[in-house]
Amino acid sequence: MRKQTERMALMAVLLALILVLSFIESLIPLGGGIPGIKLGLANGVLLFALYMLGTKEAIILMVLKVSVPLLYVPSYLQTIMYSAAGAVLSMASMLLVKQIRGISILGVSVTGAAMHNVGQVLMAMLILQTGSLLYYLSVLLVVGVVTGVLTGTAAKLVMKSLKMTGTNPGGI
Secondary structure, three states: OHHHHHHHHHHHHHHHHHHHHHHHHHHOOOHHHOOOOOOOHHHHHHHHHHHHOOHHHHHHHHHHHHHHHHHOOHHHHHOHHHHHHHHHHHHHHHHHHHOOOOOOHHHHHHHHHHHHHHHHHHHHHHHHOOOOOHHHHHHHHHHHHHHHHHHHHHHHHHHHHHHHOOOOHHHO
């Protein structure tokens, strides 16, 4: 019972971190006015959860990351479909790529970042009923590779530091 309680507490802390990082990212203008460009710091937490806690926990956190802002961001209802499409495609691709032997956490992170952008652009094309947004995807994919490397590196360093200190969140 204690391990379950500790695991649930860790999940709550990670969710709080995801929500805080998402808020901070919304305050940081990137891309010189190009919409949709973010660092993906909250996705780094999901990546950490995927590797340190497991698939089920990472998926739960992803669903909460997408849905909890509905409770406190009035305008979020307008963007939840974009967020959900990106999050689901990102998580699904990370789960698949993680299974491939020889693919590092950086490869999983870059794949997740790129597919997040693909999901959002596909949703926008569906909602706006236009294929003209495909040109925009090339810009977002380049940015996704860069941010995927950054968030993957951050997650890798955090996990390495935890292992060096003997901390094992997955073993709670």
